[in-house]
Amino acid sequence: MARRTHDIRRYPGFLPMTILCLTLLYAPLIVVTVYSFNASNSITNWEGVSLRWYVDVFTGVEADKYKRAAWNSFTIALIAATTATTIATLAATGMIRSGTFRLRTLSFGLISLPLMVPEIVTAVATLIFFNSIGFVRGYTTILLAHIAFCIPFAYMPISARMQGIEDSYEQAAMDLYATRRQAFTKILLPLMMPGIISGFLLAFIISLDDFIITNFVKGAGVETLPTAIFGAVKQGIKPNIMAISTMLLAVSVVMVTISYFISKSDNAK
Amino acid sequence: MAAGAASGGSARSDTYKEARTWLLLPAWAVLTILVLAPVAMMLVYSFLTKEFRGGVIWEFSLAAYDQFFCNRGLFGDEPCAIEWTYINIFWRSIWQAGAATILSLVIGFPTAYFIATRPERVRPLWVFLITIPYWVNLLIRTVSMKFVLRDQGPLNDLLLATGLIDDPLRIVNTNFAVQLGLFYSYLPFMVLPIYASVERYNFTLSEAAADLYASKWTTLRRVLLPAVKPGVIAGCILVFVPSLGSFLAPDLLGGAKNFMIGSLIEEQFKGNAGNWPFGAASAMILLTMVLIILLILARQQARAQKGAG
Amino acid sequence: MKNLLKTTAAALALSIGAQAAHAEGQVVLYHWFEYIPQELLDKFTAETGIDVVMDTFDSNESLLASLKAGGIGTYDLAVPGDYMVKIMAGEGMLDTIAEGELANAGNIAEEWADPSFDPGRASSIPYQWGSTSFMVNRDTYQGDINTTDIIFNPPAELAGKINILDSQGEVMLLASLHLDVPQCTQDRDQLQALNDLLQASKENWVSFNSDTAKDVLVSGDAAAGMIWNGFGAKAREEGANVEYAYPSQGLIVWMDNVVLLKDAPNRDNALKFMDFLLEPENMGAVTNFARYKSGVKGAEDHIDEVLKTMPEQNPPEGINTVFVEVCDQETQKVYDQIWTNLKK
Numbered sequence: 001m002a003r004r005t006h007d008i009r010r011y012p013g014f015l016p017m018t019i020l021c022l023t024l025l026y027a028p029l030i031v032v033t034v035y036s037f038n039a040s041n042s043i044t045n046w047e048g049v050s051l052r053w054y055v056d057v058f059t060g061v062e063a064d065k066y067k068r069a070a071w072n073s074f075t076i077a078l079i080a081a082t083t084a085t086t087i088a089t090l091a092a093t094g095m096i097r098s099g100t101f102r103l104r105t106l107s108f109g110l111i112s113l114p115l116m117v118p119e120i121v122t123a124v125a126t127l128i129f130f131n132s133i134g135f136v137r138g139y140t141t142i143l144l145a146h147i148a149f150c151i152p153f154a155y156m157p158i159s160a161r162m163q164g165i166e167d168s169y170e171q172a173a174m175d176l177y178a179t180r181r182q183a184f185t186k187i188l189l190p191l192m193m194p195g196i197i198s199g200f201l202l203a204f205i206i207s208l209d210d211f212i213i214t215n216f217v218k219g220a221g222v223e224t225l226p227t228a229i230f231g232a233v234k235q236g237i238k239p240n241i242m243a244i245s246t247m248l249l250a251v252s253v254v255m256v257t258i259s260y261f262i263s264k265s266d267n268a269k
Numbered sequence: 270m271a272a273g274a275a276s277g278g279s280a281r282s283d284t285y286k287e288a289r290t291w292l293l294l295p296a297w298a299v300l301t302i303l304v305l306a307p308v309a310m311m312l313v314y315s316f317l318t319k320e321f322r323g324g325v326i327w328e329f330s331l332a333a334y335d336q337f338f339c340n341r342g343l344f345g346d347e348p349c350a351i352e353w354t355y356i357n358i359f360w361r362s363i364w365q366a367g368a369a370t371i372l373s374l375v376i377g378f379p380t381a382y383f384i385a386t387r388p389e390r391v392r393p394l395w396v397f398l399i400t401i402p403y404w405v406n407l408l409i410r411t412v413s414m415k416f417v418l419r420d421q422g423p424l425n426d427l428l429l430a431t432g433l434i435d436d437p438l439r440i441v442n443t444n445f446a447v448q449l450g451l452f453y454s455y456l457p458f459m460v461l462p463i464y465a466s467v468e469r470y471n472f473t474l475s476e477a478a479a480d481l482y483a484s485k486w487t488t489l490r491r492v493l494l495p496a497v498k499p500g501v502i503a504g505c506i507l508v509f510v511p512s513l514g515s516f517l518a519p520d521l522l523g524g525a526k527n528f529m530i531g532s533l534i535e536e537q538f539k540g541n542a543g544n545w546p547f548g549a550a551s552a553m554i555l556l557t558m559v560l561i562i563l564l565i566l567a568r569q570q571a572r573a574q575k576g577a578g
Numbered sequence: 579m580k581n582l583l584k585t586t587a588a589a590l591a592l593s594i595g596a597q598a599a600h601a602e603g604q605v606v607l608y609h610w611f612e613y614i615p616q617e618l619l620d621k622f623t624a625e626t627g628i629d630v631v632m633d634t635f636d637s638n639e640s641l642l643a644s645l646k647a648g649g650i651g652t653y654d655l656a657v658p659g660d661y662m663v664k665i666m667a668g669e670g671m672l673d674t675i676a677e678g679e680l681a682n683a684g685n686i687a688e689e690w691a692d693p694s695f696d697p698g699r700a701s702s703i704p705y706q707w708g709s710t711s712f713m714v715n716r717d718t719y720q721g722d723i724n725t726t727d728i729i730f731n732p733p734a735e736l737a738g739k740i741n742i743l744d745s746q747g748e749v750m751l752l753a754s755l756h757l758d759v760p761q762c763t764q765d766r767d768q769l770q771a772l773n774d775l776l777q778a779s780k781e782n783w784v785s786f787n788s789d790t791a792k793d794v795l796v797s798g799d800a801a802a803g804m805i806w807n808g809f810g811a812k813a814r815e816e817g818a819n820v821e822y823a824y825p826s827q828g829l830i831v832w833m834d835n836v837v838l839l840k841d842a843p844n845r846d847n848a849l850k851f852m853d854f855l856l857e858p859e860n861m862g863a864v865t866n867f868a869r870y871k872s873g874v875k876g877a878e879d880h881i882d883e884v885l886k887t888m889p890e891q892n893p894p895e896g897i898n899t900v901f902v903e904v905c906d907q908e909t910q911k912v913y914d915q916i917w918t919n920l921k922k
Contacts, residue, residue, distance in 0.1 A: 009386045009472060011485065017379035024376070025402045025456065028413035031423050035416070044421050044797070061616035087295045094292030099283030107293055110300050118514030118559055120531045121311075122304065124552045127538060128314050128545070129307035131648045138652075148303035151296060167282035180285060209406045212516055216538065220606045220652035221631030226408050231634060233412050233521070235611060236793030242416075245409040252404040260397055321907055322669055323646035343773055343915055344766065354922040420799055441799065442784050528922060541746055541917070543643030 036242035053243040069228035081203035084150035092159040114149040123216035137219030154199035161195025315549035323543030333550035362529040366512035369451035377459035385467035403457040450518030458507035466500025604629040605847040608656040615867040636788040638662035651841040654848035664695040672701035682856035690873035704873025707833035713820040718801040723823040726756035741803035747902040755827040762905035807890040808869035
């Protein structure tokens with residue numbers, strides 16, 4: 001019987017398709033990673049392995065530009081993800097731990113709005129908005145826009161986690177005369193931590209990666225890494241761009257791996 | 270879709286009922302000010318008058334929508350005939366996004382199915398493998414794609430070296446390049462929801478079908494597919510909607526003849542055109558289209574759930 | 579939660595601190611892409627302690643659009659081409675440089691000291707000047723290239739492999755030269771003919787890109803392409819077997835200028851930067867990098883020998899040269915419509 005189940009599940013051709021899928025997903029990234037170690041000035045010819053383009057990123061003529069862009073990217077991602085995670089945690093508590101209420105569906109719609117509106121539309125709308133209220137575009141406008149679109153991304157893992165936590169722990173604490181605030185900070189929050197961390201990491205990466213919205217709301221001379229890279233690749237792909245890409249790839253992989261192990265160890269518990 | 274997953278489950282308790290307003294207030298405030306108000310402002314702008322050299326005049330005008338739907342000839346003095354330019358751009362976007370969605374489905378479905386039928390222990394690892402590329406900056410992925418597909422890129426080098434082709438394939442600057450780029454951008458969105466539904470699928474149904482002498486492919490078509498349809502639909506939306514408004518893939522991979530909605534809108538604000546009301550109107554039309562699609566699907570899903578329940 | 583808040587506060591303080599540090603002593607420049615060497619910007623910072631923050635654009639029209647879209651008041655300097663200086667002045671987007679505010683104003687070459695697009699150099703200084711034409715890959719096509727037919731009626735070898743600059747002014751002028759109609763024509767038949775020509779030619783064009791104009795020629799992604807002469811020289815120097823054409827119908831010429839924008843947040847620093855650029859040695863460095871010609875006296879003493887003899891800098895004797903003109907509103911509207919039809 002077990003043997004038969006196995007057969008029923010198997011379709012010829014699905015394994016090759018999976019391999020094709022993974023090849024398509026990884027080949028371009030691997031190629032770029034490999035070529036980032038190319039010693040040649042040109043992207044077309046291979047002239048041996050070298051770290052020169054990595055050195056160039058940190059010490060070359062454009063090093064300052066990329067450092068400034070990286071600093072902007074990381075501080076914006078950090079502040080936006082932290083703020084969005086805080087807002088999302090409070091909102092999830094309000095949505096899942098405060099009974100039924102009339103505005104619940106509407107609130108949920110509002111929270112997931114940035115996911116449903118195409119990014120280009122959000123970008124245009126935000127640009128028009130800042131412009132019409134006379135808000136000078138710059139670092140702050142990027143930050144505000146990022147906080148807004150990070151909220152749903154932080155909210156998803158947090159609310160999923162909260163739905164999985166019985167409220168009996170908090171009830172027990174309050175039976176033992178803990179205040180609501182104590183129940184929240186001492187019981188619910190620690191239990192929520194894996195969800196909050198996932199939400200934070202998700203929001204952080206989404207902010208770090210954003211190009212379209214940032215490109216619209218950025219102001220004079222303020223670049224993030226994606227907009228700086230875009231400005232450079234508009235004129236053709238250069239080897240130093242591949243080095244930067246590879247480093248960003250490494251950062252992303254490390255962060256996803258961390259969140260993978262957090263969720264895994266949590267599941268194992 | 271994300272909406273369905275996150276809203277699932279009813280309210281679980283009312284421990285913090287008194288604090289509800291304060292808990293939700295920050296989210297309400299931020300999203301109302303930074304998402305709702307801007308969209309409302311965009312709607313207003315789409316009805317303003319364009320200044321000759323860019324910028325807007327605060328006077329009501331239907332000119333932006335007129336430009337979108339009406340062709341008044343080269344000199345702007347003919348009666349309104351249907352303007353096909355922008356409808357064609359929208360149509361092309363729908364077509365490109367549709368082709369990318371089908372491509373994702375054809376490759377994504379077997380992959381999702383394959384992963385979902387692995388032993389439970391190794392499934393997360395497979396899912397992990399599929400999601401890693403998604404975490405890499407979209408811009409970097411698109412650039413990588415372009416690098417690989419170039420006339421003198423690694424793909425052509427490889428094909429030339431193996432003697433499969435004699436002249437380099439011209440892929441960059443074609444519709445196909447854009448479709449590949451879109452496919453590459455959003456593939457994990459297709460795989461994950463399908464994977465989730467196949468994982469929940471009860472394989473005894475397939476066994477039952479086999480017992481009734483249904484062939485494997487009949488079982489797939491008549492039993493499995495209907496059961497995992499919600500996942501497939503969710504996957505299609507998650508690929509189709511962002512593809513529709515995408516800007517990077519057409520811009521970097523498309524060249525001149527592959528203008529899509531995203532590029533059209535971008536051009537009104539950042540490019541040569543400088544026509545804000547028209548850009549706002551195009552964005553409104555795109556938004557309306559997407560919301561209608563989502564609404565129809567939400568309705569359908571609700572009906573399906575009712576039927577199942 | 580407390581920790582999260584603390585981190586936020588700390589990061590916020592840091593980033594505001596970082597911004598404040600830059601707010602003192604900077605000049606914000608809105609420049610063409612790949613048009614000024616980073617070393618020169620570093621030299622300015624080393625000499626004056628003023629940071630240069632630079633954004634880039636890729637066409638005169640997109641510069642205008644960005645500045646119109648809330649850019650005024652955030653940038654100090656921009657680098658529009660001749661006709662765009664006139665348009666921007668007409669839109670009231672430029673500040674006036676008072677007599678004596680620029681110590682090096684006397685370094686401006688005589689022939690560029692009083693141009694029609696900015697009489698008396700009220701708001702601008704010359705940057706570089708050059709021409710716009712097209713280059714053809716000589717491995718692909720060996721015939722005569724000195725005709726606009728290459729772009730609008732290309733030989734089979736080049737059809738479908740042509741890149742066009744995403745620059746309305748220059749493309750419209752090149753088309754007008756091809757049809758031998760006056761610029762900014764008000765004649766309906768001629769405007770219609772321009773529209774028809776661009777529609778028909780579009781079939782043969784593979785992309786509209788200014789920023790990749792050099793790269794597509796070097797990589798071979800395009801076999802011919804509209805390009806500016808200095809940018810084209812770089813393509814040839816990077817190893818592409820390409821030749822710059824001097825169409826018999828006429829050669830488009832232009833001059834880019836550094837303008838002082840209205841409401842410049844760092845006006846004094848902007849003037850210092852203009853003075854810096856008017857030093858012959860510094861403008862010579864720009865010329866060596868961009869490979870056009872400068873409008874500064876004495877800069878020629880600092881430029882590479884090869885620049886004086888390279889083919890992109892030496893048009894044949896007697897070639898007819900034309901600047902892009904500013905059209906009146908009526909004609910410009912039709913031009914915009916033609917451009918929209920082309921880009922759809």
